[in-house]
Amino acid sequence: MKTEIKLIDYLSTRRSIPAFQMSEPGPSKGEVEEMLTLASRVPDHGKLAPWRFIVYRGEERRRISEALAAIAMGDKPDLSDEMVKVENTRLTRAPVVIAVVSRAAPHFKIPEWEQVMSAGAVCLNLAMAANAHGFASNWLTEWYAFDERAYPILGVKPGERIAGFIHIGTPTVPPTERPRPELSEIVTWVGDEA
Structure with a gap:
């Protein structure tokens, strides 16, 4: 039986679990579809849906990881x-990896920057939707998110970019807290203090 948690309590303790600290079971196809439905509920000026998803599951993750590793080893x-092992397991660390693909493009009315930020909001919503379903999540962008040679391997089309890879699975360790910025260092107040 899952425990209900208030949103404010969740936000005050939300933490990512590193992808390499996840294991099976991962979410079912139905759970992934529910997560993607929740993730899609983001600000989207103009209703453009300037993003899409690619879901990597099963053995295909291994084939893609090995193809990515071939690029990395060709460069270095x-x-x-140890690094060869890391490269060979890029998409196999968690049971499910979902690419959030930005389709931001020039538009007569909607700034491209707003479209990019919408894709970022999708990434965070997806990570939180995974947590709401009882799974650990981690939003990563690694070298292959920025290397267009990897895009055909990943299923990314010309003109698209990776906003993030959301790794989802069952945590093998409890989350730990990390230092957070002090509000006094990141907040500027303008106007009355009331």
């Missing part, structure tokens, strides 16, 4: 054994 043939 002297990679250590």
Whole structure:
């Protein structure tokens, strides 16, 4: 039985779990579809849906990881054994990995920057939707999110960009807290203090 948690309590303790600290079970196809439905409920000026999803599951994650590793090892043939292992497991660390793909483009009315921010909001919503379903999540962008040679392997089309890879699975360790910025360092008040 899942425990209900108030949104304010969740937000005050929300934490990511590193992808390599996740394991099976991952979400079912139905749970992933529910997560994607929730993730899509973001600010979207002009109702453009300037993003889409690619869901990586099962053995296909291994094939894609190995193809990505071939690019990395081609660029750096002297990679250590440890880094070769890292490259070969890029999409196999968590049971499910979902790419949030930005389709932001020039528009006569909607600034491209707003479209990009909408994709970022989708990433955060997706991470939180995974948590709401009882799974751990981690939003990552690694080298292959920015290397267009990897895009055909990942299923990314010309003109698209990766906003993030959301890794989803069952945590193998409890979340730990990390330092957060002091409000006095990041907030500027303008106007009355009332």
